[in-house]
Structure formats: C-alpha cells, structure tokens
Amino acid sequence: MSSDESRFLARPHTVQQPWRNQRRFVATLGLIGVVSLIIAALYLFQTSRSTISARELAEMNDYRARLERDNERVRAEIASLQSLPRVMTRAAEMGFRPADSDEIQYIIVDGYRYNRPIVTPTPSPTAQTAEQIYDETLGGWLRKQWDGLKQQLDSWRSG
C-alpha cells in the first residue's frame, strides 16, 4: 500500500465535501439577507406611514389655524355689525328713539322683592384642545386594539 493510499484510507468517511460548507455559508448569508430585507421593508413601511400621518397632521394643523383665523375674523365682523353707533343709526331709521324719564312708568308689585340682576363676567369661548386618546407607545397600540375588539364584540352582541 502506497503512502497515498494509506492516507486516503485513514481519512474518516464522515468528512463533508467542501461544497457543502460553501452552500451552508451562502444559505446563512441568504437568510440574513432575507431577514434584513424584511426588517428594511417593515421599517420603510412604518416610516412612510409615519410620514403620511405627520403630513396629514400638519395639514390638519394648518386647517385648524385657518379656521381659528376665520373665527376671529367673523367675530370681529359680528362685533362691528353690532356696534352701538350702527345699531342706533339703524334703530333711528326704523323710527325708534330713546325713552325719556317722564315716559317711563314704574309699577310696584306688592310683595315683590326687586333685586337688580347681578352680571358676572363670563370667560370668552376659547379653543379646546382635543384629548389624546391613544399615544404611539406599545401600551397605546395594545389599548387601541383592545378597544377595537371590544367595540366589535359590543356591536355583535347588540346585533
């Protein structure tokens, strides 16, 4: 037996072929690649959704600001239309005139306690900030899912 043959015979027959190692390496790389792609796709999806939401939010904020400006403008317009010089001029055009003291008749109702009504200052209406129901945390997401499920169950129960 030549030395080459004996060396060949001494090799354990369980030793894998080199191509198998390469295939395993490629498969691992491929797996990593696929997982990375999935993560990247998820990230991209999430990012695009957040961006769309942020843009919608910005548009809604702009819309709210515009509505608030419109409200202020309308409020000023109403106040101008109700200004006393304008109202008095209109009243005069319609034939009204201020009453004099000798044209006023006071009637005393027996037993009636006349008390001048007390006018207390009232706050002007201010924009209310909408209460935030869900936040963007995991807890918020779980709560949202749970509420959605509960709502579905309730609607199913009520038929």
Place this chain on the structure above:
Amino acid sequence: MIRDETLSRRLTLVGVVLIGISLVLLVRLLSFQFRMNPEIKQALADQAKHRYQQTVEVLPKRGQIFDRNGHLLATNSFEYRIGISPNQVVDRQGVAFALAPLVGLPENRLYNLLQPNADGTFPPYVLLVSRVSAEVGQAIADLDVPGIIIEPLPIRIYPQGELTAQIVGFFAGSDGARSSRGYYGVEGYYQTLLAGQSKRVTRSNIPLLEESQTQATRVRDGMDLILTIDRDLQYLAQEVLEGFLAKDPTATGGTILIMNPRNNEILAMANYPYFQPGDLSEENMKYARNQAVADVYEPGSIFKVVTMALALDAGKHDLDWSYYDPGCFEAGGVAICNWDRSSHGNPDFAQVFIDSLNTGTATIYKEIGPYTVYPKLREFGIGSPTGVDLEGESPGILVEPGDSLWSEAQFLNNSYGQGVSVTPLQMLTAANAIANDGLIMQPHIVKARIDGGQVIETQPAATHRPISEEAAHKARDIMVRVLRESKEIEFEFPGYTIAGKTGTAEIPAPYGYEPFAPGNSIASFLAFLPADDPVVSILIKLDRPWGYWGSMTAAPLAQELLERLVVLMEIPPDDLRYQLVAQGGNPFAREY
C-alpha cells in the same frame, strides 16, 4: 487539487483585502462620528440645520377687551402678506393673469417679477403685496397657485370705533405682532397682560422629528379684560356731549365722566375731540390721549365741594357758622371777589355754597389755615395721580407752602378752585368721597381679567378717608340744597334727590383774564344721585362754551344727560325706590 488550493488562497486574500478596506471605511466613518474636527463638525451640523430646520416665533393671541356687559371693544383679526417663489411657478403667464387683479399689480409687471435673474437663477422669494384683506387672501389661496406664500398678519379691530377709542387706546407697530404694542388707555396700561407670551420653536422639515422649544414652555395667550365701562352709557355721554358741541358756536371740546361713587368704577368717559382708531396720522394722534385723565384744568367753583367737606371735617366750621360778605376783599395782594362782585349780607355756611361765594370759601380757608388744608387736599387725591389703570394719567398741579410759587393769594384762590389744576377724574374722585360716606375708593376701569377659564375680578379697594362719615353727610345735604335753592342754576329734575355743584373757571389769556367773555371759560357740573344712596356720579366739563357760566351751560346739559341716564340705569324716582326698599328689595344691588 493544486488549483483548488490556489483558488482558496486567492479568495482568502481577496476577503482579507475587502475586510481591510471595510475596516478602514468603518474606522473613517467612526472617526467622522466621534473624532471629527470640531469646526468641520459644527459647519456640517449648521449646514444640516439650515437645510432641515427653521426657528420660528409662535405668537400668542392678544387678549380681547369687553365692556361690562360683554360687548366687544377690541378684538383680533388678520390681514395677509402675499409672496411667491418664482422657481416653483410653471405657467408664469397664467399665474400673472390670475394674480394681478388680486394683488393690485399690472399683469406685465407681475409677469416680469416671475422671470429669472440675469444669471439665470430665480430669486427664492418675491413680495407681491404687504397687506391684503382676509377676503383677498382667501381668494388667492383658492387659486391654489404653486409657490404662492400667504402669511397671516395679526391686526387689532375696534368694533365700537371712536366710541371707546380714547378709553381702550390702540395697538400699533410694524408688520406682525412681534414689534407691535399697545399705546394709551387700557391697551397701553395692560400691555403685558394683553400681549401674552410667545415662544420660539425650532421646527424640522422632516415630519418625524419633534419640534424643540427654545424659550417659554408654551405659548401663553394674552388675558381678556372686562371693563367697568357700560357701552350704552358711553354712547349716551358721547351723544349728549356731541349734541351740545354741535349747537354751541364757541365750545371747542369737553368731557363727560360717569362713575359709581361706591366703588369708583368708571362707567363712561366721553371726550371731544374724538380719536379715530386705526388712523395713525399726526393730526389724529393729537387726540389719542384720554383727556379725562391726561389733561388738567382749573376746576373753578365745583372745587368748593372739597373746601366744604374738609372745612366740616376740620371741626372749625359747622352749619351755624356765618360771616360778613363784603362782595370783594383784598388778601395777599389780590382782590378776592364773588362772581357777581356784590355783597350777600351775612350768609351762613350752607349759603356760601348755595350762592357760590368766593369770599366765603376764602374766609373759611383763612380760618382753617394752610397747614390743615393742604394735607387734607392731598388726602382727597389733589396733586397726585389717582392710580387709575389707564396709561398717560397726569398728577395735576397743587402748589403747597414751601414751593417757590406758593403765596397766600394762591392759597385763598385754591378755596374756589383757582390756582389748582386737576384732571376731571381727580375732581370726580374727590367729590365721590362725599357720596361714599367719606371714603375714597381706588378708581378703576378693569372689572375683571380672564385668564383661560379663570375669571379674576378686581376687588374694590379704599385708598383714603379724607373726611368723616358725618362730615360727608352734611356736605351731601348742602349739595342737595345747592341744586334746589340756587336761583342761578338752570337745573330741574323732579322725582329725584340729587346732590350737585356747578363751576366756572376763567381761562387765562396771554394778555390776562377777560371775565365773562363768551368762549373764555371752562364750565362744569358735578352731581351724584340718589343723594341718600348714591349709585352714580357725573362730571361734565365744557371747554369755552358761549354761555360762559357752568350754571347756564353745563347744568342744563347735565339735566339732559340724567333724564336718559336714570332710564338706562333703571334708577326709579325716590318715592318708588322707597317703596321697593320697604318691600325688602335692593334696587341697587352690586351691578352698579
């Protein structure tokens, strides 16, 4: 086999080289991240910030101003500044055609503005018009032109116009609210409260990044203010004043002041000439100040109510006191004369004021002495600002012993309202001490402040007690007799008990006084009613009326004013009021 081994060695070598290059790149990247030259790092950060971030100031809403019944006196609205980014415009001709009529520019000029510069680049921003109305701004927004930039600019609106202009003041400044502020009146005095607090916010163009605040934690809108002013009474005062001035050939102006003497709330404050809000011309700005608090004048005989009250309180004079009236006497080198320069015999204390005798008040002052009189006048608020919450208040002028201009003649003149200068508000505040049982309350014009949902009411506060309650009641009774018994005063108001006094002050001319000349006096009238339970006090001041005397000009005008005022304020005649009170009612509960 040999080929395989060679291939394997070469692959290893290539791998090592690639890993080496990767490592070098990685190290370089890490060095950028952690060990970069600070200057380069800062420059890059600034560049990024400039590209992706902008710091803007978020402005608060200025507080609104209401009258006591909730009618708006000052509010906010918007105008718009229109600009455009020409590089974003595709159809320049179409845009120029659509925009030109809205921004008020010729179409060809607008088209030229949208063209690139000589070097072929476009300017990033072109201002088309600095201010347009909300309607025009909306019409431009509806065009949906790409590249159009519409910026809202806050403006202040005064819906009541000139009616409350001198009370409210005005808000002005350059474009935008940042450099603007309130001037005069309530706008000026409460500038800080009305303005609120802005914040600077750094915003990223990347929607995901949160904005960071660089100053205040939140935008704090300005507080709303509710004034003590009653719009209806203000209109009445202005209408009555305007009606008089329209008929009088020489009168140049005037003031009507209406207050609640119990808490010194200012219910109306009308002045002429008027100020037009929104008109910042030099001519109009002359009338921006509130003459009732900013302008001083010699009050004349209405000041005798102060003389009367302090004399009764000082204790040297009572209702039985009398003196011989010579008609004129000389003191301190000057002649002190009655208005008619004639003797009235031996008038008693009350008659001095009913007949408005200068010799009588001068004699009373002489007997009391300056060292008792002047501290009392100070307690009445003469010579000091009242502290009213309006910008631009004048303290008036009171010359006292020790001042270089003081003299005995000056002192005696003070007894009938000459040689002393007051504002209409000071005068009525002093007289209100008599109506309010001897107590002076802090005059004020803001009834409440509204901070968000919280209402903070102004609590009435007493500032001085210049006279006792007893002295105040005696003075009040004499003032009632003044209006009832004086033959000179043209005032009749049946059904109501009113305490009052007229006054006439000569206006000094460059060549000296010219007594009794039409248009050469300041005529005035002050009163409060019902005298036994005062709910309202008034002061009328007329500048240069043809009729000269307060009893002939201001008194009839007061009657005209009061006839309508009792209707508006629902003040029933005395007999009805007594019946209401007897039934347990309270006709004058807190509102006024």
